[in-house]
Amino acid sequence: MKFIKQLFNFYLNSSVHVALSVFSLTWITLMEFDIPYDENILYFVFYASITGYNFVKYFGIAKFHHRSLTNWLKLIQVFSFFSFLLMCYYALKLNPVTLICVGGFAVITFLYAIPFLPKRFFLDKQHNLRSIGGLKIYLIALIWAGVTVLLPLINNNYFIGTDAVLTTIQRCLFIIVLMLPFEIRDLRYDSLKLSTIPQKIGVRQTKLIGSILLGLFFFLDFLKDEINGIHVILLIIITGVTLLFLVFSKIEQGKSYSAFWVEGIPVFWLILLLLFY
Secondary structure, three states: OHHHHHHHHHHHHOOHHHHHHHHHHHHHHHHHOOOOOOHHHHHHHHHHHHHHHHHHHHHHHHHHOHHHOOHHHHHHHHHHHHHHHHHHHHHOOOOHHHHHHHHHHHHHHHHHHOOOOOHHHOOOOOOOHHHOOOOHHHHHHHHHHHHHHHHHHHHOOOOOOHHHHHHHHHHHHHHHHHHHHHHHHHHHOOOHHHOOHHHHHOHHHHHHHHHHHHHHHHHHHHHOOOOOHHHHHHHHHHHHHHHHHHHOOOOOOOHHHHHHHHOOHHHHHHHHHHHHO
């Protein structure tokens, strides 16, 4: 039982779960636009997510405590290194235009974690994009939307038309709502200077705003040129499930509520698509 718990904690802490969510959203995009399974972009996105998230999460710890790293952090570092190698392997299989876009997202991710601007731009001592008040949630939503919608389309030479733009906007809205339970949970820990949405408007208003964004996320689908009946039905289910997790989120929540269940909604969405398509 202890081993299973340790394995589960490693699964979460090593960013495998979040990478699986990014992988799922990317595959959902391929299916939505009737593009064949693209192993190269899917596995690249998976390993790049592990590499990027672990870099952002553990850069500071590794930098200041590299001589006294705990065993679990050393293991995550080794795991991240091999994920980086696999990311590079699949990157070599992507088309040049995709790699240019990947470079842009990589730069944003790097600046998200690394101090690079003068103190006057920041609200704390981090001096990176992550520490700019109110920016975090929108930056992550932008990166996730770009990676899970635009990259698979570009890599398959798909024309970025109205439907692709609407899907990108939908994905941004969806990711913002998915992050709200995390921000509600982190009210206990986040500095007030971060100006997260719950800090600025409170938990109740955050849930209200999230519900409105979910409604917009759903109804944007009806502006597309091509509407798939099964996709709409599954979208109703995913919108409802996400709404429930948002409504029942609270400051005092279990470790797995946001980190596993909320983060796993894209995986559930993919499973539904694979079952009904």
